[in-house]
Amino acid sequence: GAVVSQHPSWVICKSGTSVKIECRSLDFQATTMFWYRQFPKQSLMLMATSNEGSKATYEQGVEKDKFLINHASLTLSTLTVTSAHPEDSSFYICSVRQPNTEAFFGQGTRLTVV
Amino acid sequence: QKEVEQDPGPLSVPEGAIVSLNCTYSNSAFQYFMWYRQYSRKGPELLMYTYSSGNKEDGRFTAQVDKSSKYISLFIRDSQPSDSATYLCARPGGNFGNEKLTFGTGTRLTIIP
Numbered sequence: 001g002a003v004v005s006q007h008p009s010w011v012i013c014k015s016g017t018s019v020k021i022e023c024r025s026l027d028f029q030a031t032t033m034f035w036y037r038q039f040p041k042q043s044l045m046l047m048a049t050s051n052e053g054s055k056a057t058y059e060q061g062v063e064k065d066k067f068l069i070n071h072a073s074l075t076l077s078t079l080t081v082t083s084a085h086p087e088d089s090s091f092y093i094c095s096v097r098q099p100n101t102e103a104f105f106g107q108g109t110r111l112t113v114v
Numbered sequence: 115q116k117e118v119e120q121d122p123g124p125l126s127v128p129e130g131a132i133v134s135l136n137c138t139y140s141n142s143a144f145q146y147f148m149w150y151r152q153y154s155r156k157g158p159e160l161l162m163y164t165y166s167s168g169n170k171e172d173g174r175f176t177a178q179v180d181k182s183s184k185y186i187s188l189f190i191r192d193s194q195p196s197d198s199a200t201y202l203c204a205r206p207g208g209n210f211g212n213e214k215l216t217f218g219t220g221t222r223l224t225i226i227p
Contacts, residue, residue, distance in 0.1 A: 041122070041222070042220075043202060043219040043220045044217045046214050046215070093157050093158075095157075103206075107156055107157045110155060
């Protein structure tokens with residue numbers, strides 16, 4: 001199956017700063033990647049669909065200007081949390097799906113905004 | 115109504131017991147379902163996927179879909195402490211194509227040695 005690498009696995013930042021999270025598909029060229037957010041003891045909620053070479057598609061209620069997604073190549077998508085605030089503290093997970101098969105997830109990034 | 119609903123638990127059972135995890139879904143047109151396992155502070159990993167009705171078995175794990183009641187289940191036989199994790203049911207947006215997944219809330223399972 002596809003190997004998905006996410007970096008960093010854990011980050012602490014000050015309120016008001018920006019944080020970039022990388023998601024790499026190591027052995028599969030992914031035209032589409034998905035970004036999820038998971039609050040403690042809650043399920044994964046899709047934030048946006050990252051499309052290689054075009055704009056990301058955001059789910060309802062997700063601010064596109066706050067969560068900037070760039071999918072510049074078939075193996076890399078980045079999520080930048082701009083002007084982070086404590087309420088943005090969460091577990092962010094990316095995934096890739098090969099056509100007609102399962103989704104593979106990164107190991108997640110735990111963001112803590114202080 | 116949520117597309118996929120799941121009892122969040124937590125659920126604690128003794129080692130060796132049979133575990134039953136369940137989800138319900140809202141749309142009878144849904145055909146594909148997945149079960150993911152997520153260890154603490156890790157990304158989910160696929161356990162099994164099922165299509166339409168019936169059972170699918172893989173080692174100690176059995177996935178079951180009951181379309182008449184819109185109910186999906188995951189059974190774990192001879193449960194082990196290493197099975198302690200959160201289990202998430204999910205459905206794909208399309209017919210198992212390159213679509214997003216919608217997850218249930220997840221059930222936190224603890225196997226007591």
